[in-house]
Amino acid sequence: MxxxxxxxxxxxxxxxxxxxxxxxxxxxxxxxxxxxxxxxxxxxxxxxxxxxxxxxxxxxxxxxxxxxxxxxxxxxxxxxxxxxxxxxxxxxxxxxxxxxxxxxxxxxxxxxxxxxxxxPERSADANQxxxxxxxxxxxxxxxxxxxxxxASQHPNESGMKLRWTVADGGRGIEAHNPTPFYVTLTQVDAMTADGANPLAFDDGMLAPGSRLALPLPTGVYPRQLRFTYINDYGGRVTRDAQLTQP
The missing domain is CATH 2.60.40.10 (Immunoglobulins)
Structure with missing residues (x-):
């Protein structure tokens, strides 16, 4: 094939x-x-x-x-x-x-x-x-x-329903998707007084009911996050979220 x-x-x-x-x-x-x-x-x-x-x-x-x-x-x-x-x-x-x-x-x-x-067409020049x-x-x-x-639920609001908690003794955070929809994250920033600290992750697609662990950079202790997810129309939506203790 x-x-x-x-x-x-x-x-x-x-x-x-x-x-x-x-x-x-x-x-x-x-x-x-x-x-x-x-x-x-x-x-x-x-x-x-x-x-x-x-x-x-x-x-x-x-x-x-x-x-x-x-x-x-x-x-x-x-x-x-x-x-x-x-x-x-x-x-x-x-x-x-x-x-x-x-x-x-x-x-x-x-x-x-x-x-x-x-x-592609072959060159007529034999020297080429x-x-x-x-x-x-x-x-x-x-x-x-x-x-x-x-059908009665709102998939475009699913990203705003993610739950963010402190994890790994304060060395990371965890995102939990409680909705029946897939949520695809494209960026997550830990917000501190010094600004935004991008968090690394390989696959940002959270299946319904799943969790995603995100390690924090050394010395970064945020209370707030800024994250971007993709809605049904392929648009990127950015929201802020508060971190909660487990």
């Missing part, structure tokens, strides 16, 4: 000129799929100057999963298409049913878009090197499956 080209391409380019092409743009930074929806559409546009071959598939969070290995309760059409320059393609996602998914909280999947550019490294570019965005039972 096309996704496997990435492994092959990586072995070809030790001394080759680079020809990269990232033209396909996903219309949004995340996809929300309400469980009672018949289907959900995702707009893909080609902002490049050449046609692109697009392959689309969904995985459960394994970034190494190939389209052939995909085992998800979604049908995506078309899975393979040619997108003309300046044109677009609408992907239609249909939920096929899965009784194992919880009905009281969200589940997360990932939508993959592989952009395979056309092969003909080795070209051609890259297929993959984009991934989160796909949230949202049960109908959550």
């Amino acid at each position: 096309l996704a496997r080209w990435l492994c092959v391409i990586a072995l070809l380019g030790a001394c080759s000129p680079l020809a990269s092409h990232a033209a396909l743009i996903i219309g949004g930074t995340r996809v929300i799929y309400p469980s009672d929806a018949r289907e959900v559409s995702v707009q893909i546009s080609n902002q490049g100057d050449s046609p692109s071959l697009m392959q689309a598939w969904i995985d459960r969070g394994d970034s190494n999963a190939q389209p052939d290995d995909s085992d998800v309760p979604f049908l995506i059409l078309p899975p393979l298409s040619r997108v003309e320059p300046g044109g677009g393609q609408i992907l239609r996602l249909t939920f096929l049913g899965d009784d194992s998914l919880p009905t009281d909280r969200e589940s997360v999947f990932w939508l993959n878009i592989l952009d395979v550019p056309p092969a 090197p003909q080795n070209i490294l051609q890259l297929a570019i993959r984009s991934r965005v989160k796909l949230f499956y949202r049960p109908a039972a959550l």
Whole structure:
């Protein structure tokens, strides 16, 4: 399959000129799929100057999963298409049913878009090197499956409902997500009289009911935090929060 080209391409380019092409743009930074929806559409546009071959598939969070290995309760059409320059393609996602998914909280999947550019033209000059490294570019965005039972709640307010407590004997803090929605943090600052102290973390996505431990820099003892999370529309929302004792 096309996704496997990435492994092959990586072995070809030790001394080759680079020809990269990232033209396909996903219309949004995340996809929300309400469980009672018949289907959900995702707009893909080609902002490049050449046609692109697009392959689309969904995985459960394994970034190494190939389209052939995909085992998800979604049908995506078309899975393979040619997108003309300046044109677009609408992907239609249909939920096929899965009784194992919880009905009281969200589940997360990932939508993959592989952009395979056309092969570059070979030079007519025999003295010119003909080795070209051609890259297929993959984009991934989160796909949230949202049960109908959550329709009366407000997902865009979920970040403001995070609970922040002092942890590890004052050497860190802990974020707890009590909501049924995923909350994705992009930045957390410990606020002191000296200003903002950014806290390091690898993955800022808190699953429903989960906790995230954040170590504090040495000598930093904040009483207040400033954090930024992503809402349903892909916008970044910044709020202040008070720290509480455990």
